[in-house]
Structures are given as structure tokens and as C-alpha cells.
Amino acid sequence: MTETMIKPTTKYSYYPGCSLHTTAKEFDISTRIVMKELGIELEELQDWSCCGGSIAASVSHDVGMAMAGRNVALAQKQNLDLLASCSGCYNKSARAMKALKNPSEKDKIMAIMSDMGIDVDDYNIRVRNVVDVLINDVDFTSRIKKPLTGLKVACYYGCLLTRPADITGWDSPRFPTSMDRLSEICGAQVVDFKSKTSCCGGPILVSKQDVAFDLTKKILDEAQSLGADCIVLACPLCDTNLELRQSDIEKKYGVSYNLPIIYITELIGLAMGIKPNKLGINKHIVSLKPLLEKIK
Amino acid sequence: MVTKNKKKKFVFGLKQDRQLDGDKMNSDFMQKVIAEGGKGASIAACMQCGTCSGGCTNIDVMDMSPRTLILMIQRGEWEKVLQSNTLWMCSSCYICTSRCPRGVRPSDVIEAVKVIAIAQGIHNDSTKFNQIFVDLVQKRGILFEPELMHRYGGLQAMIEQAPLGIQLVLRGKMSPFPETIKNPQQFNQALQKAKKNDGNND
Structure with missing residues (x-):
């Protein structure tokens, strides 16, 4: 297999979103460097705004759609497919794209965007996620310089990367395999992770913390019991629960995990032989040192 | 009872206003929910199979299962629906929506009912958080998390999160200065107007 087998889109309008500029900076850094290495150019979406997450449309449907639709319109203006790393930004942008193609919704959303000073009529770009592009558009097998032999990983997809399928559609909503396959290409050993599509309770983390912690604990428990060295994911909100709240969960339940959480782009970057610090791996709250030791 | 009329009152399969409990259906309430759900939800199609409840992430802590919630919406049981904690326990995981054999999209239905609940003046921790979240995104176009924590949880939350x-x-993952889009005023005004119009439709 050669890299030229499938000719991918080589330039994207890249939408980082709020999280990738703050708590998930390493996801931003690693996305940029890995895509650059693979010859895919990312032009940051100019003047992007928050997609509204899972919350905006539950306060006002139109507000939620316009918030997410704005970024799609801006990408359309740049005439480039929109690429998001964050599962949430990706999902909500794709949802807005679908609404903008729906005649019964389009006018209402476009009227709000027009008030924002954005007038775009025709929508023909695509909304993609970085995992989708990495598994379906490029073949980086030949670029693996440091196979992650011996590393046991649990791939966690969560919700918004693959559900609902009429919005996502490139991987199974029940038994997704894209990140498993990417990790295997990297040389890692993938464990059979039953919680891979469970919900971590992200949107209710603040308002119903106990419920969210219970959900997150189940995911961490299974990964630990399978002997995984880390959890691989592509969602900053899942990371907030699994990594940033890991010590709170340890305290609350009297357990100990110390389980590294790593973004899929970081894992690929490591296997491609990119220096850990260049991928932002030093920015994790739960240290990735044990993992780095193992693949040395 | 077999009717000899040419106009059949019930046939198996999808019929908009006559599914299970068709005699008790309240189309006004359903229409309202459908309007808020961006017309993506086809509530009347629910045949009460319970697949949504079977897969639901948080059914253990809900006082009404997603299946029951849909039934109550079909029947127009306003109070029961709006007072239910199911609305606020739902973590929008879309498992129900991806498994529903009738295309009901329970996640979108719940999302739409949340909008109505807020418009009806239901107030709790979740509505408070959701409203502050949207207000802050509207204000700058980009969310500034420390402000969200402060507005929601006050000083105590700030201390807990410190x-x-x-x-x-220390890792360069949080700035004390918020980011904004180029023209936050115009963005805010457009969304405020949209929110107002959305409310008027109810």
C-alpha cells in the first residue's frame, strides 16, 4: 500500500473550538503537527465561534443551530471542507450543516446568521472529523517510525463522534472501530473495551456531578481491569471527565487509577516518531511518563 | 371491530395521528415539541417498544423512562413531562436516537422539551447552568470557562476548582484573559433577537 492510493483533500478549514484553545491544547498541537506531517494543510477557520455544545439547542433550538451554523457558513465562505478535532464541535457543526440543507429549517437559521452579518446561501462543503480523515483518507502505515509495540490501549469513542449515525455516518454508532484500527496501525495492542461507546456524562458534569462521576468511574474501572496502559480518545469533554476529574473520582470512591488519557493524534504522532513535547504530551494533568517509558 | 367504511380508522404501520393510545393523543403538545425539535422528531410514530429505555445511559436515576416520557408527550400530560427529572438527567448521549426503530429521536424530543420547560419558568441547577452557558457564549462568541464556574457556583466553586x-x-492550558470573536456585539444581538422570536412562537 502506498500513500498515494487514495487522494485526500489536502486543505481544510480547521475549526479548533473553545476546548482546543484551553484545556485540550495538546489535541490542537498534535492535530496540527500530525496533519502537517501527512501533507494535509490546515487553515484555521477565521473568526470561529463556540458551537454551543450539547447545551445551546436545549435553551433555544434556533440559537443552538445558529451558533453551530455560523462556523459552517464561515468555512463555506473560505470554500474549504470544515475539519474539527473535537467530537462535540464536529457533531454540532455536522448537525447544523444538515439543518442548513433542510428547506424547512434553512431560512430561519440563515435569517439569524444574516443578523450576525454572515450571508451564505449555498452549502456544498463537508464537515469532517480528524479521526474520519485519518482512517478514511490517508494511509500513514509507511510513516510509522516508532511502533508502539507492547502498549495496551483502550479506545474510547464516547457519544458525539459516532452518534447519531445520520449526522456522522462514517463509523458504526454501536461498535465503532476507527480508532482501534488507527491504534493497531501504530503498533499498539487494542483491548476489547465494552465501554467504548458509553457516555461519560459530559454535558451534565457540572449540574449533576454525582451522576457524571458514576458514569466516568465505570469507564475508568473497565479500562483498569483490562490492564490498559491508557485510554485513547478524541473528545475534550470526555477528557475533562476521565483525566481532569480523575483525581476527584479517586478521592470520592477511594480508588486509585493514575490512568493516562491520550488523544488519538498524540498516539499517532508518537508512533510517527515525533518528539513527545512537540505533541504537547507534557501538558497532560495525569502524567504520560509511564506510557512514554513503556514505548522507549 | 372491523369497519366497513372505506376510510379505515386504523391500519398497522405509520399513521401520523393514530398509533398506540391514539384516542388519548394530544396533537397540540406534540406539535409544539416538534416545532422546537426542528421537525426532526416524529413523536407520533412511537410504538412504545422501550428500546430507548433499554439503552438509556441514565435511566437508573430518572423518575420517568424515556419511553414513558414519549408516551406522556403523546398524551399531552404537560405537568408530568415538565416536572420530570428525566429532562435534566439526560446526558444527550444519543444512544436512544441511534437505536430507535421508528425514527422518533428521543434525544431531540428531550432537547425540545427542555426549551419549553425553560420558557415555562422551570428553574433548577440544570436550567441555571444551561442558561448561563448560553449567555456567556453569546457575550463573547467563545466560552470562557472560569467565568462560567464563577457565575454558576460562585466563590465556593472557584475555590474548589482552584x-x-x-x-x-501552569501548563498553559488556561488563560486569565477571555478570547472573543471580532464582532461580539452583533453576534449577541442577533442571538438575543432569535431567542426572543423563538419564545414568541410558543
């Missing part, structure tokens, strides 16, 4: 906040700042 150790994590410090770690994030």
Missing part, C-alpha cells in the same frame, strides 16, 4: 485551575494555568 487547584485544578492552577495546574491548567
